[in-house]
Amino acid sequence: MAAITIENLGKTYTGGVSAVRGIDIDIRDGEFVVLVGPSGCGKSTLLRMIAGLEEITEGEVRIGERVVNRLEPAERDIAMVFQNYALYPHMSVRQNLSYGLKNRGTPKAEIARRVDEAARILEIGAYLDRKPRALSGGQRQRVAMGRAIVREPAAFLFDEPLSNLDAKLRVSMRGEIRALQKRLGTTSVYVTHDQLEAMTLADRLVVLRDGEVEQIGAPLEVYRRPVSTFVAEFIGSPAMNMLDGEVAGGTLRVGGASLPVGVAPGKVKVGMRAEDMRLAGLGETAIPARLAYVEELGAQRLGHFEVEGQRLIAAFPAEQALSDEIALTVDPSALHVFGADGRRID
Amino acid sequence: MVENQRWLDILAHITLILGVVVVAFPVYIAFIASTHHPVEFMSGMMPLLPGDNMVNTYTEVLSGGVRAQMTVPLTLMLTNSLIMALSIAIGKIVISILSAFAIVYFRFPFRMTAFWMIFITLMLPVEVRIVPTFKVVADLGLLNSYAGLSIPLIASATATFLFRQVFLTIPDELMEAARIDGAGPMKFFRDILLPLSRTNIAALFVILFIYGWNQYLWPILVTTDADFYTIVAGIKRMADVVDSEPLWNFIMATAVLAMLPPVLVVIFMQRLFVKGLVETEK
Ligand SMILES: Nc1ncnc2c1ncn2[C@@H]1O[C@H](COP(=O)(O)OP(=O)(O)O)[C@@H](O)[C@H]1O
Ligand SMILES: [Mg+2]
Numbered sequence: 225m226a227a228i229t230i231e232n233l234g235k236t237y238t239g240g241v242s243a244v245r246g247i248d249i250d251i252r253d254g255e256f257v258v259l260v261g262p263s264g265c266g267k268s269t270l271l272r273m274i275a276g277l278e279e280i281t282e283g284e285v286r287i288g289e290r291v292v293n294r295l296e297p298a299e300r301d302i303a304m305v306f307q308n309y310a311l312y313p314h315m316s317v318r319q320n321l322s323y324g325l326k327n328r329g330t331p332k333a334e335i336a337r338r339v340d341e342a343a344r345i346l347e348i349g350a351y352l353d354r355k356p357r358a359l360s361g362g363q364r365q366r367v368a369m370g371r372a373i374v375r376e377p378a379a380f381l382f383d384e385p386l387s388n389l390d391a392k393l394r395v396s397m398r399g400e401i402r403a404l405q406k407r408l409g410t411t412s413v414y415v416t417h418d419q420l421e422a423m424t425l426a427d428r429l430v431v432l433r434d435g436e437v438e439q440i441g442a443p444l445e446v447y448r449r450p451v452s453t454f455v456a457e458f459i460g461s462p463a464m465n466m467l468d469g470e471v472a473g474g475t476l477r478v479g480g481a482s483l484p485v486g487v488a489p490g491k492v493k494v495g496m497r498a499e500d501m502r503l504a505g506l507g508e509t510a511i512p513a514r515l516a517y518v519e520e521l522g523a524q525r526l527g528h529f530e531v532e533g534q535r536l537i538a539a540f541p542a543e544q545a546l547s548d549e550i551a552l553t554v555d556p557s558a559l560h561v562f563g564a565d566g567r568r569i570d
Numbered sequence: 571m572v573e574n575q576r577w578l579d580i581l582a583h584i585t586l587i588l589g590v591v592v593v594a595f596p597v598y599i600a601f602i603a604s605t606h607h608p609v610e611f612m613s614g615m616m617p618l619l620p621g622d623n624m625v626n627t628y629t630e631v632l633s634g635g636v637r638a639q640m641t642v643p644l645t646l647m648l649t650n651s652l653i654m655a656l657s658i659a660i661g662k663i664v665i666s667i668l669s670a671f672a673i674v675y676f677r678f679p680f681r682m683t684a685f686w687m688i689f690i691t692l693m694l695p696v697e698v699r700i701v702p703t704f705k706v707v708a709d710l711g712l713l714n715s716y717a718g719l720s721i722p723l724i725a726s727a728t729a730t731f732l733f734r735q736v737f738l739t740i741p742d743e744l745m746e747a748a749r750i751d752g753a754g755p756m757k758f759f760r761d762i763l764l765p766l767s768r769t770n771i772a773a774l775f776v777i778l779f780i781y782g783w784n785q786y787l788w789p790i791l792v793t794t795d796a797d798f799y800t801i802v803a804g805i806k807r808m809a810d811v812v813d814s815e816p817l818w819n820f821i822m823a824t825a826v827l828a829m830l831p832p833v834l835v836v837i838f839m840q841r842l843f844v845k846g847l848v849e850t851e852k
Contacts (some may be wrong), residue, residue, distance in 0.1 A: 236793065241587060276749075276750075276751065277746050277749065277750075287669070296749065297749045298749060298750060298751065298753075299752045302750070303750065304746070304747070304750050306746070306747065307743075308743055310743060310744050310746065310747040311747075312744065312747070312748075312761075313766065314762075314765040314766055314768075323748075323751050323753075323761070324750070324751030324752055327751055327752035327753055327757065328752055335654045371747075371751075382732075468685035549714035
């Protein structure tokens, strides 16, 4: 187990594509860090540089005390779980699990002990002698996890390990990965484009955008105080409402309502989470909205509205009645105000 | 619709049966000829029904009793052919799988140049480069040797491309997983690539063995010493008699026997062979 330190890390692919640059992340020993961002933002590149599968063109990666820039993947004491599992198709599950240990010259008895232990933890004991072909997607995923844990590495690296599973299995495997990581206490770096997966798994989130770190923080911290419109709209479902507004003389005018705020005058973007919206009471500042349609989620209903030609979503309790013309409001404390450049300013 | 299907089936079967007949008929003729007395060919007509001399012909051919005709015992020619065919098949597979491995998995200077050089040799089969190749082999003192028989035929662009194609279907993540598992390049080659190409190797072996076994022009050129005659070239020499009628029954019996090893190879490797040709799952 070890901390992972990433300093000013950059990658330029041959051909000149700059995939990531200037990345600084301190991953503490035993921490579960999730790299999240839209497809193509450089998550895999970053992870693969930590793994040693991609050459580092700039900066430094340290695992524990060692600078690993020039070390082979096998020498970095990490284990990786791939999206397509990457199990050796011609080997039985047992052989898949033992292969890395065998290559390291681990004694036979020790290999057997670790494989049995991993099989017990992951409940794959029943098919140790099967080939990967004869396993379901979820079972293959477990085997891939098993191959990582038998190595007892300093860190686990995951590259979208659940993306090939169906929705239900994804949720249950997510829970298992989380529980397993807590139990083993192994430092983990996990890549996903799914913000919900990121929120539920992470001790800390690293939101990436176009090859640069946009925000680092605990999931709730990122959720509650996104540093930019990009993070605000990326994290959380439904995506945060983003309305155009204008500040003048300590008053924010947005969607036909005026709210007191303490920011400098100028054009702004105003973010409001759907669950922070509610019906305006008598005498409250109100945003007049026209109901477009209602989405029933069972526990909640989502009203989709039109406000001054912009779209707005608000969440209500399941039994809430909604009329076509409605007055919405939001606590000023729940407003997220971003400048014209998309940065948070309140 | 169903009726249509039926007629299509019948038509397909007729076509297939016709194809089989066209291929099998000469083999049948050869076998029939080997069961007759030599005198029966004098008329210039090939008999179509079995004769009564089969046991006699084959015993004589196998026991080497027709030395007058062949100058070399049949078993020696079969052995020579076997050595040549095996050297060519195995040599081609070893060389081409290693070149494909280098081209697909390593980044080295002039990699694409190497690739295109291999590609260009596709345009230079033995028949085209036969004179210079003969000169080289002669200068190296390899005439009348197993090395001279097989080495010039070993380089194979086709097999290299086949393995390249196979390797390209193997996901990169497998190589990356192996790297993380501490397997160096050769270990990855031995533990992962070889087992995954097993069926392709088998299919290629069958094809190349038959290719090597059927070599005719090259062995005739480089072997003047009877000890290195191969069976296919030997059959030709048997028919080249100057002052008498060729003994067609013996020649045909030899031809039938010469067909057996490739047939056996196909039969024994059939399962792997077919898998290697149709399998896509990796
Ligand atoms: N081998 C490569 N060569 C050139 N460009 C690449 C290569 N791999 C990835 N890229 C580019 O780098 C950027 C980041 O890719 P990647 O790390 O795979 O993103 P993500 O995993 O977040 O979807 C993309 O623009 C992609 O096109
Ligand atoms: Mg990716």
